[in-house]
Amino acid sequence: MQSSSETDISTLEQNVDLQLKALQDAGAQRIFSDHGVGSSKAERPQLAAALDHLREGDVLTVWKLDRLGRATRNVLEVIEGLRGRGIGFRSATEGLDTTGATGTAMLTIMAAFAQLEWDTIIERTRAGLAAARANNRQGGRPRKVDAATAVKARTLKAKGVSASDIARMLGLSRATVYRYLAD
Known part of the structure; x- marks a missing residue:
């Protein structure tokens, strides 16, 4: 049985149809989706439902590795929990499959790169905000009331x-x- 978790749609990847089609092409029989909930959030009810739905012999398929979580440690903990329950993991975009040793090793490397990318985005955002503050500019929506x-x-x-x-x-x-x- 293939269960899929397309756990959120990020602001950079708004094309829901693309993600759903990729999961269906990967053989997903049931798709869970947390719309409007970033994968960095702790509360992701559909991801929790997908994990609860899975049984031994199932394979959790995500559209992209970062849909499972942003932090490497968290992603690896989820996948290790799946493995402990006899559940496989696949990422449709990266072509990762944990049913073999090579897939598990590649997953660890890919998760590390995903974490690096996320950390880099955060660093750049903070640096940009600091530079704006140094120039007496404030980010965000302008105040309506002077x-x-x-x-x-x-x-x-x-x-x-x-x-x-x-x-x-x-x-x-x-x-x-x-x-x-x-x-």
Whole structure:
């Protein structure tokens, strides 16, 4: 029996159809998918369901190794747990198959490279954010409310005006008004 886990769709790999087709071509009989949950997150209910569904003699097939997890240690722990239960592992994209010694060795190497790539992305992101901060730039979405508008909102609130009325007067949502009144 082939069970597959296509555990998440990352922002760089948004083509769900490509992943699903690859799993079906690999012989998947059941596909589990955590949409909108990055593989670095601890809570991945569909991955947990896929692991619980598997029985001895099954093969867990993932579209790509990093769909199982980002950290090398975590990936290897999951695969070792599968092996202990008599369950095989395959990665459709990398062509890894743990039913033999060579596949297990290659998996360890590939997981290490996946971890290196992930760590490099994190390092570059942190370096970019630090460089932006050094140039007095801040990442993220620009604030909708400037300092003067926030003072107006607080002044109106102090005069007893409701948050709904303040929002209407200033052209903001009520949630935004509450957020700035809480600061």
